Amino acid sequence: MFTTLTLRGLIARALALLVAPLCLLTAFITERTANPPETQAPAVSYQNFGLFEAVPRYQGLTTDGESWYYSWNLGLQRTDLNHKILASNFIAVPLQFLLEGSNHIGGISVYDGKLYCPLEDGSGYLKPYVLIYDAKTLKYTGEYYLLPQELHVDGVPWLAVDGPRGVAYTAEWWGAEVLNVFSLEDFSLVRTVPLSMPLDRIQDAEVYEGVLYCGSDIKDSHTIWAVDPETGDVTKVFDRNLDNAVEAEGFTVWPMPDGSFFHCTETGASSVNVMFRHYAKP
Secondary structure: OOOHHHHHHHHHHHHHHHHHHHHHHHHHHOOOOOOOHHHOOOOOEEEEEEHHHOHHHOOOEEEOOOEEEEEOOOOEEEEEOOOOEEEEEOOOOOHHHHHHOOOEEOEOEEEOOEEEEEEEOOOOOOOOEEEEEEOOOOOEEEEEEEOOHHHOOOOOOEOEEEHHHOEEEEOOOOOEEEEEEEEOOOOOEEEEEEEEEEEOOEEEEEEEOOEEEEEEOOOOOOEEEEEOOOOOOEEEEEEOOOOOOOEEEEEEEOOOOOOOOEEEEEEOOOOOEEEEEEEOOO
16 A cells, blocks of 8 residues: 555655755765865864765764764765774754754754754754764654744754763854753653853864863864863864864864874865864873
């Protein structure tokens, strides 16, 4: 029998086939490049992803110390630490959200076998969702939450899970004056924490040993910040000093054998690529 479920599945597949080439074309037309090395803060190492490697990796970034997880506007990818692809979900946003206008997966976070993905419906930013995926397969679990729109008037560009505290953090894109703290159980708002200084253009963030580290796309500096999520105290870690032609994108933290700790991606304006840089703690 041809059921409604079958029809929905066919529509979803057809939409995926239509959207994927368009997104690839858009990504290729929007030229991206890394800035000259001499403008950078010293990196321990870096990789340059071009063409089809770059497209699934130009938004969010996270790690559990065993895999890299990437997001792009509509999809997800997991690789090992040597960048071998382990799983891909190129059109990861379910049809029901696409039909509502959701079009952007932001800075992601992984914890306890789950991948937490903030989802925006720009440019209206009326429905800031969090969708949950299986971290190994990148398949959607069916679990999702709608966050308070009044706390995310410019969308939800990133989400960072703090597993030991049982919470997740978000903040506004422009002039964030508070840190939003949500319960991991049901994403109910636990509290807001006033920040010691406003934060602008945070692209991605990650929690490590109780500290919330944030990677910004502030022009001329592209600062990495450290935030105490209990007190709201904000301190500068260092400036990446990227060329202003590029955009800082994904950001995560994890101590690696080569001495690197901060891991950042960036895109630019001359060719289709993503630069992935690894920095030590200053």
